[in-house]
Amino acid sequence: MKLKFLFPFMAMAFLVACGPSTKLEKSWADPSFNASMKPFTKVLVIAPLRDVNSQRIAEDKIVMQLQKGVVGIQSYSYLTPADTALTLVESKLKKDGFDGLIVMRLTTVEKSLSYNQGSYYGGYGYPYGGYYGYRGYGYGGYYGGGYSPGYYSEDKTFLVETNFYSISSRKLLWSGTTSTLNPTSLDQTLGEIIATIKYELKKKGILAK
Numbered sequence: 001m002k003l004k005f006l007f008p009f010m011a012m013a014f015l016v017a018c019g020p021s022t023k024l025e026k027s028w029a030d031p032s033f034n035a036s037m038k039p040f041t042k043v044l045v046i047a048p049l050r051d052v053n054s055q056r057i058a059e060d061k062i063v064m065q066l067q068k069g070v071v072g073i074q075s076y077s078y079l080t081p082a083d084t085a086l087t088l089v090e091s092k093l094k095k096d097g098f099d100g101l102i103v104m105r106l107t108t109v110e111k112s113l114s115y116n117q118g119s120y121y122g123g124y125g126y127p128y129g130g131y132y133g134y135r136g137y138g139y140g141g142y143y144g145g146g147y148s149p150g151y152y153s154e155d156k157t158f159l160v161e162t163n164f165y166s167i168s169s170r171k172l173l174w175s176g177t178t179s180t181l182n183p184t185s186l187d188q189t190l191g192e193i194i195a196t197i198k199y200e201l202k203k204k205g206i207l208a209k
Helices: 003-018 052-065 086-095 186-203
Strands: 022-029 042-046 071-074 100-116 119-121 146-148 151-166 171-181
Touching: 022 186, 042 052, 052 071, 052 100, 052 186, 151 186, 171 186
Parallel strands: 042 071, 042 100
Antiparallel strands: 022 171, 100 151, 119 146, 151 171
């Protein structure tokens, strides 16, 4: 096979390997809110994730992604330990011009087993390791071919729920759950979740486009 024919397949494999692992599983929007209504302009961001550092990272990243058309404020920089009474917090938010509230939280981690098929590999350029190499013995072993056995691996799917509330009406306007398969980087995973959520909120008209 000529090299020029390999490039499209290599490119496809690269795109699949680097593709996002996060997707929107389900969402709900308040039918009373429509795109003709005024979008929200100042929101408080709360992301009570697994620890304080993760919360700060998540809230910083959400605020950074909200730049266009809406001001986001991190809860860790706005709320204090004394802010425990809901009515007082609401009054404080309204006084400071907040009209929306974003709450992102990890709801569960689902674990599952998946089987990875074994594979044959060849030597000296033969696709199956030479004559009879596809059977995993014989000349295939002699010429450098062999067999990589299959194995089980544990997959972890992280489910994150994001809710958007109207402060003035105290109503939930939008809720969505995203799933991320085997996340390896908090920063990358948060980026994928935020991009997915922001797209949905803009599509519904809750955030300015």
